[in-house]
Amino acid sequence: MKILAIETSCDETSVAIIEGSTNSLNSGVRVLSNVIFSQIPYHRLYGGVVPEVASRNHLLKINSVLKEAILKTGFNNQNIKDFLNSIDAIAVTVGPGLVGSLLVGVGFAKALAYASGKPLIPVNHIEGHIYANFISEFEDKKFKIPSFPFLGLIISGGHTILILVEDHFRYQILGQTLDDAVGEAFDKVGKMLGLSYPAGPEIEKLAFEGNPAAFAFPRPLIKENNFNFSFSGLKTAVLYTLKNQKLDLEKRQVICDLAASFQQAVIDVLVSKTQKAAQKYKIFNIVVSGGVAANKTLRKAFVSAFSKQKAELFFPENILCTDNAAMIGAAAFYSHFLREKKIPFSEIEASPNLYLK
Numbered sequence: 181m182k183i184l185a186i187e188t189s190c191d192e193t194s195v196a197i198i199e200g201s202t203n204s205l206n207s208g209v210r211v212l213s214n215v216i217f218s219q220i221p222y223h224r225l226y227g228g229v230v231p232e233v234a235s236r237n238h239l240l241k242i243n244s245v246l247k248e249a250i251l252k253t254g255f256n257n258q259n260i261k262d263f264l265n266s267i268d269a270i271a272v273t274v275g276p277g278l279v280g281s282l283l284v285g286v287g288f289a290k291a292l293a294y295a296s297g298k299p300l301i302p303v304n305h306i307e308g309h310i311y312a313n314f315i316s317e318f319e320d321k322k323f324k325i326p327s328f329p330f331l332g333l334i335i336s337g338g339h340t341i342l343i344l345v346e347d348h349f350r351y352q353i354l355g356q357t358l359d360d361a362v363g364e365a366f367d368k369v370g371k372m373l374g375l376s377y378p379a380g381p382e383i384e385k386l387a388f389e390g391n392p393a394a395f396a397f398p399r400p401l402i403k404e405n406n407f408n409f410s411f412s413g414l415k416t417a418v419l420y421t422l423k424n425q426k427l428d429l430e431k432r433q434v435i436c437d438l439a440a441s442f443q444q445a446v447i448d449v450l451v452s453k454t455q456k457a458a459q460k461y462k463i464f465n466i467v468v469s470g471g472v473a474a475n476k477t478l479r480k481a482f483v484s485a486f487s488k489q490k491a492e493l494f495f496p497e498n499i500l501c502t503d504n505a506a507m508i509g510a511a512a513f514y515s516h517f518l519r520e521k522k523i524p525f526s527e528i529e530a531s532p533n534l535y536l537k
């Protein structure tokens with residue numbers, strides 16, 4: 181089954197073509213092309229995503245991103261119609277996300293599905309992040325896909341959720357953030373340190389040169405007997421440290437130490453909560469995804485924390501951690517086969533507040 185997938189929920193305009201075998205759902209999906217147009221340079225000017233700028237740029241870019249994704253699979257400008265005949269379905273992110281951004285992708289996908297007569301599969305963006313781990317072949321590299329049950333930790337710019345996944349699309353939410361998402365905390369702390377948006381990758385780089393024990397930042401909710409998270413207090417702790425200690429941000433070592441200490445606090449909380457859940461539910465298949473999952477220090481901390489248990493850890497390729505359409509195609513592939521309830525075309529719409537259910 182070949183699926184054309186579209187993702188426009190935030191500030192990445194992305195179109196992918198993925199393929200999966202209907203005879204062997206356990207083999208995962210293969211990515212034929214995954215084109216991502218990142219709008220980061222436009223939003224960087226404002227220090228964060230500006231919704232109006234995001235939707236305008238999706239509108240400007242979506243046609244050329246679609247064309248590039250098709251051309252990469254070997255079709256040319258003359259036989260784009262043949263390409264549309266060759267696919268089995270069209271998938272699109274319907275939420276959660278920015279309404280104006282979602283509307284561009286959903287409207288575009290609906291038009292394509294209507295014109296081509298192919299079924300349209302609506303995809304929840306958070307499920308997309310989980311299914312980034314069900315991509316078994318990407319740019320000629322092969323990966324193993326997770327087996328059920330597993331614990332899923334979704335850590336992105338908009339979400340921080342720990343779930344117990346019993347089977348495809350059957351999950352229990354164990355905990356989530358009560359305020360800021362992890363990626364959001366990275367971005368906000370980065371802003372305080374004078375870094376540009378998105379600050380996650382930059383904080384990671386600076387942290388390599390810093391001392392993670394230089395500042396004793398709090399580990400919010402780490403001792404609480406639940407799986408919820410909170411990062412706004414940690415962000416405030418960084419702010420007060422900057423103010424009260426009158427730190428000189430002109431000194432590179434100070435910034436590196438702040439970055440390393442903040443990052444370590446975040447990692448400690450994420451690892452500790454996931455470990456507690458693993459022990460409580462006796463599940464040692466751990467699937468981490470979302471933009472923050474690209475962080476190498478975090479990956480290492482998970483590997484080391486779970487090294488004593490016979491755990492299997494799964495992280496997507498870096499480019500599949502941040503927003504992309506390939507993960508939306510992967511979720512759509514499984515959803516199409518395994519979800520009994522199909523949503524009629526007329527009911528598919530942008531749902532900015534869509535949640536996991």
Ligand code: KG4
Pocket residue numbers: 190335336337338339362363364366367378379380381384470471472473474475476501502503
């Ligand atoms: O998954 P994503 O592209 O968007 C959402 O669905 O929200 O995640 C983007 C977030 C940003 O907050 C960014 O700073 C963070 O992921 N991020 C990182 C790293 N790479 C991206 N955070 C920490 N370390 C990284 N290497």
Ligand code: ZN
Pocket residue numbers: 305309336337470471502503
């Ligand atoms: Zn995302």
